[in-house]
Amino acid sequence: MTDRLSIALAQINPAAGNLAANASRLRSARAEAAARGADLVVCPAAAVSGAPLLDLAALPAFLDAVQATVQALAEDTADGGPALLVGAPWRGELGIHNAALLLDGGKIATVRFQAATDLGEIGAPEEDRFDSGPMPGPMNVRGVRIGLLVGGDLATGEVAETLAESGAEMLVAMLAGPFGPGGADERVQAAVARVVECGLPLAAVNLVGGQEERVFDGGSFALAPGGRLVAQAPLFAEHLLLTRWERGEDGGWDSFEAETIAPAEGVEALYGALVLGLHDIVTKSAAPGVVVGLTGGLDSALVAAIAVDALGPERVLAVRAPLPGGPTAELADSLNDAAEIVELLGCRLDNVALAPVLKATDSLLAPAFAGREPAVAADRLHARLRAATLAALAERMGALLLSTVDRTDRLLGLAPEETGCAYAVLADVPKTVVLELARWRNANQPAGSRGPAGLVVPERVLARRMKAEAPAGLPSAEALDDLLSGLLDGGLPPADLVARGHAAGMVATVWRLVVQAEADRRRAPPGPRVSRRTVAQLRRFPIAGGFTDLR
Known part of the structure; x- marks a missing residue:
């Protein structure tokens, strides 16, 4: 039984579908982690494939290529260096899963699937809907029983509690959580809740990089028992965050203070x-x-x-x-x-x-x-x-x-x-x-x-x-943004918008413009989704729809 474990959190920026380039990034991260004395390198969810994958995740030829890439990475671990935990889409008996794969000793040692079905956006992009797997048990990594939380598993207490009851000694979360105002803090708070509930420390690594309309913001971190933050990586940059853990006299694990970079906030x-x-x-x-x-x-x-x-x-x-x-x-x-x-x-x-x-x-x-x-x-x-x-x-x-x-x-x-x-x-x-x-x-x-x-x-x-x-017939930018937010993001009825100070006629005018612009929005180019989850998904309405009167 080991009493010390060094875990490197490899916050990397993969490209969706570019398996060769992503494998090269993973090999580089493992080499750097080996040079710094890591026993285990943990990569984000979807580190092999990139995210979001959309319908690519269901293409048999792509899944075959993913499997071959993971097998080649596994063979690299026969060199006696650190074990490698990677995320990828993976076929199982129940469908196609958001998977974590432990590569060690030259082989795929263990496979775990995301068990949670209610993803939210704490750990996985909502566009990638994988089949949920069975409730997992811990995996043995260099003599330590580690409980894996894959993607949306972090958002629910059920998976972490099952792992703790099954004998996990610490939790590791592999995430692909996209940016949103306050999103990085939400991930930390969800992790704190899991630590407090289970009494186990937790290390979490998050994807970083822009892809399609998504921006994954990184901000990987580690929490000691009680929820104390002991390590944190920056937002919006690739980073290798090394954490060192030691077993105490009571058998529990704690971490030495490691690198902590305060995340950017607000504007x-x-x-x-x-x-x-x-x-x-x-x-x-x-x-x-x-x-x-x-x-x-x-x-x-x-x-x-x-x-x-x-x-x-x-x-x-x-x-x-x-x-x-x-x-x-x-x-x-x-x-x-x-x-x-x-x-x-x-x-x-x-x-x-x-x-x-x-x-x-x-x-x-x-x-x-x-x-x-x-x-x-x-x-x-x-x-x-x-x-x-x-x-x-x-x-x-x-x-x-x-x-x-x-x-x-x-x-x-x-x-x-x-x-x-x-x-x-x-x-x-x-x-x-x-x-x-x-x-x-x-x-x-x-x-x-x-x-x-x-x-x-x-x-x-x-x-x-x-x-x-303002354009003819419309209010100031401040009033317009407040009205649009209430209409589309809050789903407020006209009476509530009038109570917020908007004229009833203006509410009707703005709604009519939004509905009539649907065809133009569908033809518009993509851009980064950077607002809250309820705000970011622009509403979609029928083209040439007739419901233009909110009254």
Whole structure:
């Protein structure tokens, strides 16, 4: 019986479906852990496959490839180095499972399946619905009985209690928990609850990285008996967190104080999630960079700043392609602001003259618009032509075109220019929060930033946003965001929204706009989901649905 155990928590960033690259990451993490004296390397759920897998998890050829990859990793452990715990989708008698596999001595020593059925989002992305497995017992790792919590198992006390009653000496949680405000703290609090209930210490490793619309935030940690935090890894970065455990005279396990990095919170954490999500969507798709259409407005300025922080200025092309019309002075101010933004960020600036294209299109469609009021249709067409021009430029370079539309405008259907975009950085960021993020970035340089320190969004741009008038017939940004949150996230009835200070007529108008914009939202590019679980999943309504009257 051993009295000491060193556990390395390998917080890694896999790519969904890229088994060879993920296996290479796992081998590197194990080699580093071996050099630091680890007995066991624990990797997150889905470390072999990446997540979310969506329907890929049910493809037989993919599951065969996963099995072959895990077998090859198992053979590596014949070298006498540390044991390796990895997560992967795995076929069992009851279906396809979210599995943890112990690789040791050159073989797959033990397989455990997630037992919980109510996943929440503490330990697994809700898109990946695996079949639940049987209640597990502990596994023997180098003479220590370890109870495994896989994915959603952390959220429920039933699995941990079963493991404790079966003789587990400590708990290990393998998670793939996505980012949301307060989500990292929720994971820790769920783990504390398991420790207090069972009287066992717990080490938890969480996935990190952006994939699809998900951003996994890391923040792996370890808790000693009683729930004392003894180790914590940073958010939004790969990290190997080494924890050392020792058996006490009473037979229980405790840990020496280890590395503890306080997690980012609030606006800082949200900015970090946006940066990581954008960085990974570009690098995992092997794109050379991104194209951002700069208007001189706040949304495009913030997207450009996030892109430079994520990728570096050399991989960001800003394009000025102003639409004609409006006061000459305002157009000149916007062009000057765009130039200043580029100068602050240090990225390249190109200019595209759209006037000839728009003039030719207007001339072509003039007969169709004859005798009608064409202004609204023409404005939306011009916005789409601008986006199509930027998309063609991005495609020519092999780069990704970024949408600069925020969540508020997307929900209301005020984003026709998203045509042809590949990624919408602010898709889940309300208009009021865009302003908070820009102010925070001007005062701070985020960890791991590839962009400049100091001011990145001119104060004049911030001031113009604060003075900007709401679109005709709509309230201020603050009122709009509160109304949309109540309608879509809280599911509040009209009477409750009126009680919060919103006019009944405005509630009806906003609801009608949301319903009518459903088709546009379905065509919109993906973006990182960074709000609470109940907020992040944008509501889906029937296209051309008739229920537009909330009364």
